[in-house]
Amino acid sequence: xxxxxxxxxxxxxxxxxxxEMVRITDxxxxxxxxxxxxxxxxxxxxxxxxxxxxVNDWEDGLIHDFGEWLEKLAPSGRNYRHHQTGEDNADxxxxxxxxxxxxxxxxxxxxxxxxxxxxxxxxEFDGRRRKRVVVKVMGE
Amino acid sequence: xxxxxxxxxxxxxxxxxxxEMVRITDxxxxxxxxxxxxxxxxxxxxxxxxxxxxVNDWEDGLIHDFGEWLEKLAPSGRNYRHHQTGEDNADxxxxxxxxxxxxxxxxxxxxxxxxxxxxxxxxEFDGRRRKRVVVKVMGE
Amino acid sequence: xxxxxxxxxxxxxxxxxxxEMVRITDxxxxxxxxxxxxxxxxxxxxxxxxxxxxVNDWEDGLIHDFGEWLEKLAPSGRNYRHHQTGEDNADxxxxxxxxxxxxxxxxxxxxxxxxxxxxxxxxEFDGRRRKRVVVKVMGE
Numbered sequence: 001x002x003x004x005x006x007x008x009x010x011x012x013x014x015x016x017x018x019x020e021m022v023r024i025t026d027x028x029x030x031x032x033x034x035x036x037x038x039x040x041x042x043x044x045x046x047x048x049x050x051x052x053x054x055v056n057d058w059e060d061g062l063i064h065d066f067g068e069w070l071e072k073l074a075p076s077g078r079n080y081r082h083h084q085t086g087e088d089n090a091d092x093x094x095x096x097x098x099x100x101x102x103x104x105x106x107x108x109x110x111x112x113x114x115x116x117x118x119x120x121x122x123x124e125f126d127g128r129r130r131k132r133v134v135v136k137v138m139g140e
Numbered sequence: 141x142x143x144x145x146x147x148x149x150x151x152x153x154x155x156x157x158x159x160e161m162v163r164i165t166d167x168x169x170x171x172x173x174x175x176x177x178x179x180x181x182x183x184x185x186x187x188x189x190x191x192x193x194x195v196n197d198w199e200d201g202l203i204h205d206f207g208e209w210l211e212k213l214a215p216s217g218r219n220y221r222h223h224q225t226g227e228d229n230a231d232x233x234x235x236x237x238x239x240x241x242x243x244x245x246x247x248x249x250x251x252x253x254x255x256x257x258x259x260x261x262x263x264e265f266d267g268r269r270r271k272r273v274v275v276k277v278m279g280e
Numbered sequence: 281x282x283x284x285x286x287x288x289x290x291x292x293x294x295x296x297x298x299x300e301m302v303r304i305t306d307x308x309x310x311x312x313x314x315x316x317x318x319x320x321x322x323x324x325x326x327x328x329x330x331x332x333x334x335v336n337d338w339e340d341g342l343i344h345d346f347g348e349w350l351e352k353l354a355p356s357g358r359n360y361r362h363h364q365t366g367e368d369n370a371d372x373x374x375x376x377x378x379x380x381x382x383x384x385x386x387x388x389x390x391x392x393x394x395x396x397x398x399x400x401x402x403x404e405f406d407g408r409r410r411k412r413v414v415v416k417v418m419g420e
Binding site: 002003040054056059060064073099100105106108116118140 | 283284285286288323325327328329353354360361363365370373374378380381382414416418
């Protein structure tokens with residue numbers, strides 16, 4: 001019989017740039033280790049609605065491509081209806097929607113069960129202020 | 141030692157408009173309360189493939205922007221191959237793909253563990269008929 | 281009192297085409313059956329960053345539409361920065377981002393709790409080589 005465990009932690013960000021991709025695989029790994037969970041899942045989810053969390057390649061060229069691509073699909077500086085509230089970040093809400101705002105990572109044998117190139121990223125689209133990601137581990 | 145619990149519920153929709161964003165944060169909250177789970181996760185997932193579930197801002201301007209943006213990225217009224225089956229809703233399948241069809245929300249201290257602006261929405265892209273969202277709570 | 285269980289399995293792919301959508305609902309179902317879990321969730325997640333996993337319609341016309349649409353939103357053959365590493369698959373990383381790289385399916389009464397038209401697909405965007413999807417079941 002196995003005993004269920006949960007463990008909750010938070011990662012904090014305050015990026016110097018408005019838009020930035022921050023690799024967080026190691027931080028999530030450490031939280032999984034600390035949790036003591038050997039088999040289960042960990043949820044990594046942005047708590048702010050102009051940021052995302054995604055899994056993809058740790059390669060600067062591709063990260064650059066993501067930035068250009070998102071700007072093309074969800075351009076900044078347009079006359080969005082949301083901006084009538086005084087905000088200027090509607091594009092950040094759209095960009096984070098394309099990238100996704102959360103991932104679930106499997107934990108097998110007490111480790112993140114990731115493929116060879118899978119890296120976890122925090123995607124900031126409206127930075128320069130304190131923001132938070134919840135990391136919730138659940139398993140046995 | 142903790143005891144594992146699951147709880148399954150369903151939300152039903154029949155929107156008057158073909159396309160509509162419906163806030164469901166309170167409904168999901170109530171199901172979490174009812175479940176008695178104090179630490180865990182809740183899956184909120186559209187059971188129909190022309191609808192989505194997403195987390196973003198509860199602001200009418202932005203919701204309007206989402207609608208215009210989705211129409212631009214995945215236009216309706218085009219000559220989609222899917223329409224040879226008699227359907228006219230291929231764009232709804234594409235739009236829901238951009239928004240995402242499910243979210244997982246963390247439960248901490250018996251409450252949804254959401255950031256200050258996070259709200260959960262049901263995104264209908266082919267409404268005016270009865271549809272369903274599954275809400276599955278798992279935890280301790 | 282309920283006993284928590286986890287079960288981990290992997291699906292392998294080596295698609296003859298570079299881009300291909302492969303239905304995997306039955307394979308996931310079988311793993312859920314084998315796991316013995318009656319209430320819980322199953323994570324189905326691509327372990328390679330040029331592939332995705334999504335839920336949508338099992339209809340050839342729509343699958344064709346998805347292909348054309350993804351090519352329009354994330355075209356191949358462009359001068360991506362990522363290609364300076366010798367790769368030629370930047371578009372595959374972008375396409376899989378739109379489709380999503382993982383889904384969580386609810387398990388109720390020992391079965392996948394899916395809507396009438398929900399089917400699970402593996403979305404390959406850079407195939408012709410061996411790739412893997414993790415299927416992790418958690419529940420009671």
